[in-house]
Amino acid sequence: MVEFLEFTLEGLSAGMIYAAIALSLVLIWRGTRVLNYAQGALAMFTSYIALEVIDRTGSYWLGFVVAIAAGLVIGAVVERTVIRPVANKPPLNAVIVTIGLLIGVEGLAGVLFTSNNRSFPPAFSITGLSIGSVALGITRNDIFTAVAVLAAAGLIAVVFQYTSVGLRLRATAFNARVARLLGVRVGRMLTLGWALAGLLGALAGMLVTPSTFLNPNSMDGIFVLGFTAAVIGGLESPVGAVAGGLILGVVLSYAAGYLGGEVVNLFGLAALMLVLMLRPSGLFSAAPARRV
Amino acid sequence: MSERARSDLAIDEVVAGYGAAPVLRGVSVTARAGTITAILGANGAGKTTLLRTVDGTIRPSRGRILLGDLDMAGRRPEDVARAGISHVPEGQGVITELTVAENLALGLLLRPRADRAAALDEIYRRFAILGDRRNRAAGTLSGGERQMLVIARAMATSPRVLLLDEPSLGLAPKVVSGVLDLIRLLRDESGLTIVLVEQNARSALAIADTGIVLNLGSVVASAPAAELARDDALRRHYLGF
Numbered sequence: 001m002v003e004f005l006e007f008t009l010e011g012l013s014a015g016m017i018y019a020a021i022a023l024s025l026v027l028i029w030r031g032t033r034v035l036n037y038a039q040g041a042l043a044m045f046t047s048y049i050a051l052e053v054i055d056r057t058g059s060y061w062l063g064f065v066v067a068i069a070a071g072l073v074i075g076a077v078v079e080r081t082v083i084r085p086v087a088n089k090p091p092l093n094a095v096i097v098t099i100g101l102l103i104g105v106e107g108l109a110g111v112l113f114t115s116n117n118r119s120f121p122p123a124f125s126i127t128g129l130s131i132g133s134v135a136l137g138i139t140r141n142d143i144f145t146a147v148a149v150l151a152a153a154g155l156i157a158v159v160f161q162y163t164s165v166g167l168r169l170r171a172t173a174f175n176a177r178v179a180r181l182l183g184v185r186v187g188r189m190l191t192l193g194w195a196l197a198g199l200l201g202a203l204a205g206m207l208v209t210p211s212t213f214l215n216p217n218s219m220d221g222i223f224v225l226g227f228t229a230a231v232i233g234g235l236e237s238p239v240g241a242v243a244g245g246l247i248l249g250v251v252l253s254y255a256a257g258y259l260g261g262e263v264v265n266l267f268g269l270a271a272l273m274l275v276l277m278l279r280p281s282g283l284f285s286a287a288p289a290r291r292v
Numbered sequence: 293m294s295e296r297a298r299s300d301l302a303i304d305e306v307v308a309g310y311g312a313a314p315v316l317r318g319v320s321v322t323a324r325a326g327t328i329t330a331i332l333g334a335n336g337a338g339k340t341t342l343l344r345t346v347d348g349t350i351r352p353s354r355g356r357i358l359l360g361d362l363d364m365a366g367r368r369p370e371d372v373a374r375a376g377i378s379h380v381p382e383g384q385g386v387i388t389e390l391t392v393a394e395n396l397a398l399g400l401l402l403r404p405r406a407d408r409a410a411a412l413d414e415i416y417r418r419f420a421i422l423g424d425r426r427n428r429a430a431g432t433l434s435g436g437e438r439q440m441l442v443i444a445r446a447m448a449t450s451p452r453v454l455l456l457d458e459p460s461l462g463l464a465p466k467v468v469s470g471v472l473d474l475i476r477l478l479r480d481e482s483g484l485t486i487v488l489v490e491q492n493a494r495s496a497l498a499i500a501d502t503g504i505v506l507n508l509g510s511v512v513a514s515a516p517a518a519e520l521a522r523d524d525a526l527r528r529h530y531l532g533f
Contacts, residue, residue, distance in 0.1 A: 164401055167390075171398050174389045181347060181381065182449060183373035183402045 006137030007257040008250060013142035015249020016149040020204035021226025022233060022241035023153055024197040029235050030173040031193035034083060034094040038101035040223025042078070042198060043205030045105050046071045047214055048113050050206055051120055060121055067202045075198020079191045087190075109216040117218075122210035145207045152203055153242055156196060160238070169193060221265070225252070228272045234282020243284060298325035298483050299360040299376070299452045301346070306355030306365070308345040309509075314353065315341040317509040323453070323502070326483040328475065330500035330517060332493045332531055337506040339489045340382060343455045346487075347379040348372035359453060374402060378451035382458045382489075386438045386445075388431030392422055395430050395441055399448030407450075415444050436467035443474060453485040454478070460492055468492075472499050493531040497521040505530050 021039065028036045050067035054060055082101055086093040109115075124140040160166035171179040172189040180186050204226070205219060212218050229248045233240025248271060255267040275282065301323040309315035315338045323329040331339050344350045346357055348369035357364040364372050373379075387395055396415060400408040416423035419440055425433065430441060439459055446454055456475065460468040476499045479486055490496035497503055503520035505513040513526055520526060 164397075167394060167398055168401070170390065170394075171387055175385070175387045177349075178381070178385045178387055179398070180369040181373055181379050181385070182398050182445070183370050184398070185370050 002134055003257065006135065007253045009136055009138045009142075010257075011250035011253025012246055013138050013145060013249070014253060015229075015246040016146045017204055017208045017222060017245070018226045018229040018248050019242040019245025020149045020152065020200050020207070021223060022230035022245045023156070023238055024200035024204070025227060025230040026233070026235060026238055026241040027156075027193050027197040027200070029230075031169070031190055032079070032083060032087065032094075033091065034098065035227075036197070037095070037098040037223075038078075038105055039197070039201050040219035040226070041102045041105040041109075041216075042071070042074055043201040043223075044214070044216065044219040045109055046074065046198075046202035047120065047205040047209045047219075048109055051118060051214060052113075054121060060123060064123070064206055067206050068199055071198040071200075071202025071205075072195045073198070075201070076191045076195040078198070079194035083194070084187075084190075106216040113216070115216050117213040117215050120209040120212075120214045123206075126210065141210065148203060148207060149242075152200060153238070156200075157238060165192070225268055228268055231272060232275050232283055234284045237282070237284045240282055240284025244282070247283075299485060300324050300358075301377070301453045301485050301487065302356075302358040303342070303346065304356040304358065306342075306345060306352045306357065308341065308350050308352035308355075310341075310350070315509050316345065316352075318355070319506070319509070319511055321487075321504050321511065321514070323485050323487050325452075325485045326479065327501040328479050328486045328488055328499055329502045329504060330493075330496040331487060331489045331504050331506060332496060332520075333506035334530065334532070335491075336508075338509040339506055340457055341509075342506070343379060343381075343457050343487070343489055346372075346455060347377060373449065376450075376452035377455065378446040378449050378453070379455040380442045380446050380457065380459065382461060386430040386433070386441050388429065390430055391427055392430050392433070392441060393426040395445050396422070396426075396448050399445040402449040411448060411450070415448060419444050435463050436470065439463060439467075439471050440474070443471075443478075447478065447482075451484065453487065455487045455489075457489045458491060459488070460490065460495065468495065475499060493527075494521075 024039055025036060028034055046067045049070045050063035053066045054063035078101065082097055083094065086097050122141040124144050126139045126141050128139055129136045160170060168184045169189050169192065171184055172186050176186050208222055209218065225248060229244040230241050232248060233244030251271060252264050252267055256264050303319060303321040306316055306319050307314045319342060321329065331342060333339055341350065345352050348367050348371065352365050355365060359375055359377060362375060364375060364377065396412060400411055403411060421437060422441060422444055430438065433441060459471050463471065472495055475486060475488065478484055488496055488500060497517045497520055500517040503515060503517045504511055505526065507530055512530065513520060
């Protein structure tokens with residue numbers, strides 16, 4: 001029973017990271033119908049930026065803020081320079097472009113920062129918390145991770161639901177042509193969507209990297225799981241993305257806990273295939289099918 | 293409902309199309325403020341292309357599109373909308389995933405913040421059924437209610453010119469007459485410049501002040517609506533009624 005609680009909490013904590021990546025993918029998919037395969041690589045890159053700032057200034061929080069800001073700016077720049085030219089072209093063009101971006105960013109990181117593993121500091125203590133003598137399997141840093149992801153997701157939900165810029169963003173995502181006829185500056189909204197996704201990606205990178213190591217490929221595995229979480233959630237639904245991340249985190253944690261760490265990726269793949277076979281539009285999508 | 297100044301819309305010698313061969317071959321139409329101008333003609337005559345050129349979706353290769361003194365030709369759709377030309381596209385164009393209230397709020401964003409609440413009240417007073425359904429997804433509305441919503445949303449933007457593309461398409465006959473009555477009412481109350489594209493020439497001419505007949509991208513007739521409706525040769529030849 002204690003073990004079960006421990007695995008559940010561990011799973012939720014890991015799931016928060018997948019949720020953040022999934023949410024960033026959903027934001028981009030809804031706005032521009034592009035699956036950004038470089039989302040993980042961009043998060044890796046902003047984590048390097050954070051680490052450089054932390055190493056030079058000794059301040060974790062300065063690095064944190066700079067990484068988030070860099071994610072915002074890089075997201076916007078990528079949309080304007082790389083994605084905009086392939087908008088209104090066949091969907092495969094955007095796929096190839098983002099895969100190219102993935103390879104390019106990882107290569108650039110290798111050149112700038114070398115491909116050695118570097119350790120990355122956590123925001124808070126990573127000693128396990130316990131109640132009395134019962135270990136909970138989570139740390140203060142895990143709690144920070146959960147709070148940070150939920151706060152970011154909540155903030156984005158509030159902006160989308162209750163502000164005029166959020167209304168413009170949603171109108172653009174649902175029907176760009178009509179939005180344009182109502183005076184919405186659609187181009188700006190697309191840039192803003194990518195910027196917000198970049199922010200979430202940077203946050204995910206900052207939160208997950210302490211528990212891996214930082215190298216140019218360190219986000220690849222996390223990205224695949226975040227992508228799986230987004231598909232479980234249906235790609236359209238921000239709530240689905242967060243729920244998909246948490247479900248995946250818990251399932252993988254049980255698999256690792258009860259069956260051994262080596263089956264985790266296998267279970268991730270199995271979860272993805274199961275959802276695609278049984279409910280291809282995701283667990284949280286109202287639409288029966290979707291063009292891919 | 294419209295607080296903006298009245299403006300004529302003058303389309304002057306416009307040449308436009310999708311590829312190498314132009315669909316519009318030098319079209320000139322003047323729509324006067326406070327009147328309804330019906331654009332008539334067979335499928336492929338260039339009616340929808342004309343509206344899409346005015347709204348900025350298609351960039352004309354020649355000609356001017358004057359809103360008052362301002363030339364709209366070559367401006368982007370969002371800038372044309374902000375200048376006061378509101379296009380209600382064919383096939384309705386409600387954003388089905390948003391609620392009725394959100395669709396209207398999107399239109400209201402073009403007004404100064406201080407005016408929005410009063411404008412929304414006015415819309416709900418005029419379109420009581422939209423008020424009743426304000427929190428429902430627009431996708432749940434019937435065809436007639438959707439048409440009401442897109443016209444209300446266009447009015448929410450406080451336009452000077454309203455472009456309506458086939459507002460009766462796909463609606464039951466009884467609903468059609470309601471929509472046409474509404475368009476006439478908007479003209480009488482607000483002094484809007486209304487450009488109405490219709491397949492159904494008979495009902496369009498019944499409410500229009502001026503009729504323009506397009507054929508293969510050129511204007512073949514331009515006259516008071518009542519006169520066009522009486523012209524037997526023209527009716528048989530181009531309008532099919």
